[in-house]
Structures are given as C-alpha cells and as structure tokens.
Amino acid sequence: MSQTTSKAPGPSLPITQLDDTHDRGSETYQVCNQHRSVRETPISNLSSNHAASSSNDPGIQNTKSKKTLLQIATVMSSLCACVFLAALELTIVSTALPTIAAHFSSDSGYTWIGTSFVLAHTASTPPWGKVSDIWGRKPILLVANVIFFAGSLICALVDDLAVFIAGRAIQGMGAAGMQTLVNICISDMFSQRDRGLYYGLTSIVWAVASGIGPVLGGALTDRLK
Template sequence: MRTTHRPLTTVALALSLFMAALEMTVVSTAMPTVVGELGGLQSYAWVFTAYMLSSTVTVPIYGKLADLYGRKPVLLFGIGLFLAGSVLSGLSTSMNMLIAFRTLQGLGAGAMQPVSLTIIGDIYTLEQRAKVQGVFSGVWGLAGLVGPLTGGLIVKYLTWHWVFFINVPVGLGALALLVFFFHEQVQHKPQKLDYAGALLLSAGVVALLFGVQGIGRNLPELLLGAVLLAAFVWVERRVAEPVIPMSIFKNPAITISAVAGALFSAAMFGATTYVPLYVQGVLGGSPTLAGGMITPMIVGWPVASLFAGRLLLKTGFRPLIVGGLGLTVIGTGAMALLLKPESSLLIPELAMALFGIGLGFTATSLLIAVQTSVGWELRGVATASHMFFRTIGGALGVGLMGGVVVSQLMKDPSVPLAAANELLGPEHGRGLSPALFQTLSGALGTGLTINFWIICAATVGAFVAGLFFPKVKRREDVALSSTDVAAPH
C-alpha cells in the first residue's frame, strides 16, 4: 500500500477549506452588485440559502459515505462538483440561473468541509490536531483578508462573474495533491445506504426553509417540515445503517454542540449575508467597503481558533465554549443596538471582530470535542452531523431573515419591489425620486435592523446552550503515522 504524504495532504485540505472561506467573503462582497445588474432583490437570500440548503442536506450523507467507502473518493467527488457549480454560476445570465448553479455548487461543498475535517481527525492525534488548527486558522485568516478586496477589485475592474471562476485553479490544485499524495486503506463491507432517511431529511429541510421565509404565512410548510423530520428520526432508529445514528446524541457533548452550532451559525451566516447589504444599501458604501465589514470577523475567528487549539489541552472545552459564546453575544448585541443609518462604520467593524473572536474559541472547541467523543468508525458521521446542524442553522437563519427584508419592502403596495434593486446598483438609487428613495431605504434599513436583533437572539440562545456543556474527558487519541491512515482492520 502506498503511504500518505501528510504535509502535502494537509496542504490539499487547506486549499479545499480556503475555497469555502473565500467563497463566503467574495460572494457576499459581490452580491449587492449582482442584484443591481440582474435584479431580483426578492431572491437575494436564495443565492445564499440555495447553496447552504444543498450543502446542508448532503453533509450527513457524505459523512456516512466517507465512513463506508473511504474519505478520498467522497472528497474528490465533492471538489469536482463544487468546481462545476462554480464555473456554471460564473456563466449565469439571470438570478434564477445563478440560484440553480449555486445549488449545484452547494452539493459539492457538502462534502468538502466535513470530509476534510474528518481526514484531519484521522491523520493527527488530539494534541497534533489542536496544534494544526494554526495552519487552518491561517487559511481562514488569509481568505478573510484577501476575499473582500479581491471581490471588490473583480467587481470594479472585471465583472462579478469572475468571483466564481477564481475557484478553479485552487480546486484543481487540491484535486491533484489528493490524488497523488493521500492514500487510505478501507475495509469495504457490503452496506446498504439509507435512501429513505436521506429523502425524508432533504424534504423536511426544504419544507422548513420555505416555511421560515413566509413570516407567519407558511404554516403548512412548517408543519410539513416537522412531520417529515419526525418521520426521519423514526426511520433512523430502525434502519441498520442510518444516515445519522440517533445513538450518538445520547452523548450530551454531541447534542449540545449540535444546538449551539445551529444557533451561532444562523447568526454567523446572517451577519455575513446582511451586514454588507446594510452597508451598501442603507449607508451607501461601495462593494469593497461593504465586503470589508466581514473581514474583522473572518480574521478574528482564526486568531482565536489558534489560541483555542493550544488552550483547550490545559483548560478543557467548557471554559472556551462558554467564554467564546459570551463574546458573540456582546458583539451581536452591540451591532443590534448601535448600528443606525447615520452610524460610523467603526461600529460594525468592532462588533464583527468581537463576534469572530467568540466564534473562533467556540467552533474549534466544539468540533474537537465531538471528534474526541467517538472512534474512527463514527468520526466521519459525527463530524458530518455536527457540520449538518451548523449548516442547517445557517440556511434556516438566512432564509428567515430574507423573508423579513422582503416583507418590509412589500409593506407599501404602491412601491414596486423592482425599484429596490436600484438601491444596490452602481448609482445607488440616484435615478429614483427622493421620496421613493427614502421609502425604500427606510424599509430596507428597518428589515435589516430586525435581522440584527434576530442574530443577537441566536447568539443568546447558543450561549444558554453552552452553559449546559458537560466536562469532556480529553482522552489521548492513538497516534497515527503517515503510513497508517486507514480504518482499523
């Protein structure tokens, strides 16, 4: 059997995560400009939620496939699908096309982050894993620094289409490194994938997403989603190879990590989606300036993550989780209270920095706690389940907030919703009458302010959940050398 080259495999995994991190900042920077060109402000949230929805429902499926058939083929497939979706998104000529191809992109992304993190859990021990977080913290930090600037320059000097094309060289590099330098020995067993569970999970999440965007009008969709997810749990308790084994939630560390992860991800994705929109649509900032509001969060996150990886071996998981979530409450509370149409841009920058630092301490500690709680045979599905709850929280949160914005813009039936697109165009609404501009800008500002309070409430909920996090034994993993990156025989 060929041996795994651990350093180059780590580089490949870092490139995969770099694409995911860069995608967040670059697309958020460009989206107000996209709406200004293509129209469809009412579909603004769907560009993000379609991506998150498709990645959400596939995360646990990819995690299960990685446990059954190995990490490598699943990750290669995911990166390939992500690149195909990126190219097609860049070729889009309408908002509907963009949403469709972002869905395809998300289908690939569903494999990239959880399987990459699972491989890290396979090839590094607990102590090594805590230290290697510095490498991946640097990846997120670099993406946070170059993403907004890159997105702003692309929009200014090229076209927004190129924010998707830049994924291609990075993805091809990751694919090449994984093909030649990552090798694993997997004991294949005849297994039957839980298709019924996967279908019920996907349908339930879709129904919930449509329901939360209705702002009280889509009760049937919410009820349908609840019924489908209840049926999913019923099926998972009875099949031999469930997509998400319900038994893992007997571990309180995994259960509380799922709840806290879903809530802080709703806040995180809400902030990265709607803070740039507020800066460009309400404060009149440029695309580069709007995207730059995310940078303090994405830089603060990896810096805190670096310290968290080193501290958790001394302090344990709980102090870092509770302390980090406390910082997120302070950051989002400041944003909800202080961000006004006449506010200084220093307010969102400081608020997002605190938010990011808190997330860095929290997310790192929760992930390592989950991976430490299970053995190899469940590490893929446990990691994927944790990421699933984080992504479903983000998808539902962004969908709910998108419904809030649209409902505010549609309050006055005499104001055409299409006119709101001009607020985000290159002229920032200069073609609108002063009265119409004031009405639309005020409605957009009101909707986004409500969203900031929703973001704050989500972090408060996560903090409360974190208070119940148990004391997890930080057991020493069995060291895996670069020649034994495989499932046990």
C-alpha cells in the first residue's frame, strides 16, 4: 500500500518584495562587474594614460627638458654669485664693527648694524616666493638684486648711523630675495634627481663666502684706517 506524503507549501513572498530583491541583486551584480573591470584593467593602459596626462603638464615638460652644459654653467654661475654676495654681506661687518662704531661716534648703536640685516632678512623671506609665483622668477630676482645694491650704495655714502642701519636693513631684504629665488630657480629648472647636486654647490658657495667675509672685512678695515 503506497502512501503519499505531501509537504506544506512554504510562505510565499509578495510580488513587490520579490521585485525589490531582484533589483538589489541586479545592483550588486553591476557593482561586482565594475570592480572586476577595474581590477582587470591592463597596466599598459594605466601607464599610457599617465603618460598622456604627463605630456599635457607643462611643469613636467620643463623639468624633463634637456639643458646643455653651457646653459647650466651660465645659470649656476649667476645664481652662485647671488648666494656669494648675500652670504658675504652677512659676515663681512663682524670684524669691522669697532671701526664703524668709532667712525659714527656711537657706543651702543653699532649693535644694530648686524641685527638690522638679519632681522630684515628673516622677516622678508616668506613673501618673495609668492611674489615670484605672480610676476615670474627672473623679474623678481632682478628686483632683489636692485634692492640689495641700493642698500649697499646707501651704506657706502651716508654719514649718519641711523641711515646706515636702514641701508643694512634694505640689504637684508634684497639678500633674502636673492637667496629665496636661487632655491626656487634650482627647483624649477632641475629634476628631483639632480637638485641635490646644485643645492650642494650653492651650499659650498655659502660656506666659502661666510668664511671669507670676516677676513675680508678685517683686511679692508686695516687698509682704510
């Protein structure tokens, strides 16, 4: 005698709930396909896209442009001259302060001769970079040189200590611009791989000028007495 067993039907889901479940499943399937396509993108396509974007960037093109040895020597000699003058003017008066104080008949005011240069140099360093971004590197570097030589001319011609200190402050402003623009120009012209070499060269020039400054200042003071 055969017996038939029947199973009770399970709970049926409403049609709206089935549609929602199907929609969520479709969305999940689409997201998985998108992730799979991203993972399966060939590296060659990524590199080609990166190369195309790099070719459209003028900053990268300028960095990768080749420069001749004559161009590098010409530019670096000018930049090193700026660094040399800025470092020399910082230390050349250290051994001449007693003579300068005697010339201006001042017992205490001479302390501002060195301080005014350093203070103006430190205070005026930050704006030079932003100004050069607006007006360009070369014009602002030339302006810094003009300011530096104007301060030097004032110090050479005046007979009043207050005006002499003001001239030293103007020198400090110009020296700050020269030093800042030298570093910016090197970073603009050379790649990251080569910058260390040229930064090291300017550091050597700075060290040599800082060492020569006191000796040269003492020699000039003894000769002009």
